[in-house]
Amino acid sequence: MSGIEHSGTSEGRIKNATLIAGPTASGKSALALQLAERDGGVIVNADSMQVYGVLDVLTARPAAGDLERARHFLYGHVSPATAYSTGSWLRDVAVVADSGLFAEKPPIFVGGTGLYFRALAEGMSDMPDIPAEIRERWRWRLNEEGAPRLHRVLMSVDSAVAMRLKASDGQRIVRALEVLEASGRSILKWQADKGHPMIDLATARFIVIEPERELLIKRIDQRFDRMIEAGALDEVKEISAMRLAPELPAMKAIGVRELAAAMAGEMCFEEAIERAKIATRQYSKRQSTWFRNQFGPEWQRIGGEAGRQPGATDA
Template structure:
């Protein structure tokens, strides 16, 4: 039985415990200016920028996910951008393993690591560690997903009640994703997901020397930036990216297919929605997403996070 860790013999919590010193973590909602701040800090400190956003890790969607362009890439090293094929269901655990790989390969050595993005769970995993989980063989994963599609969540919840009652009682009968996950883990390892969750890995960063920053932009100003940025995305080739993604014929349930703008622009390309309506809906979805991000950061990030608000002097961030 293998464990989803760093890809090494030791678990993530042992192989990388506190090994990233003096890290800077920059969180914030989409279009809040966090990437520009990260680039400024990287240039000032000789640092390296590490993507901490789930969608910016996917290939093809360069423009639609607002990944750094050639000009930004020429100014500082950027890691873990566009390295995952859209057919892969990339996860927090996979991202953490990739960060551990950077550590093991000494790609962060001698440079200040600047983690920037909008995925709260990535920051939590980085700073707090996450439970170790077993690798799930493809056959087991496909079996339970097929069962989910054919029989539905309540039926699988009944199965889980028989096999792992304690885990089942903690889940709603309608929570298909978590029910399937519990069944996968149980079959793959012979051990309850609750037992795995008790074994938390240690954080990869040294919290004592790290700087925690979260951008809290003015909502009206952010809405304006979202509008202008999406228009720039359309002008920069976002439609062509969505056309390339659609040509792959991927499962619509895959995370990459849920990137904001993909569904709307696909509808425009298919002729089921006008381009103007698709763009407007994508802008609305982006604003709603930014609001959810801001709410999560406000309630889930602790007191060690410095809140950067309009008018704050960015020169004093480090």
């Protein structure tokens, strides 16, 4: 998305969309709510962790009061047992768009997942359907053999993909293996196929929040303390009781591993909380770096105080 050109292929099915990106705790949800109330719009989640159920607090999903002020879509609608993908999210956006809602109420896409915004603005190539037996077999092997072993398998059959992935990235390794088996074609070739924008680039507005680092760290720490008070431990107990594979994306939500370890007596809660805060700070830095390097001049860059309102979700 470094410099999107408004060519004849820029016209997507969703017009007058606003895209608001930013690192975690930057205040982007508050800005989205302000714009939704001002313009009569609806808010659509563009964060890969906020799609999952159970983790309302730990993923900083909009609070009940925010949901009353504007309609929200694609929050908490996916089971934590599901490995949800960017393609899945884009298909869910298409379902909402095809309902005709966005023709009446301008959509405001808000989140911290850069690949979601890229899919909106550039489209995605169609991936092959994966038969259930192939998907289940590779997921089973991931559980039984672990990601490093499957990474070696991938290296032997599609080294170009394997060299781009970390040996610990089980979900992407399995995805590459199942696509190759189902289609006989490397996932890189599928990804190279040109997609079509979901949004009309000529009428879209692009905003990325760039808060001062010191302010962002303070917000992150304060927000995690509020998460503990609001029931984050109960959420970790609930998702732990589901006995899900640790490689699933929902199980990698910041705070799940740390708080689960504390509840198991592996560390004290003070240490778990501090580790989760540090992990969140590191994640926010990676997000900011991605936005800075990947987003082009069409993105309006604003400070972290824009759109902040008392009581609004600090996401």
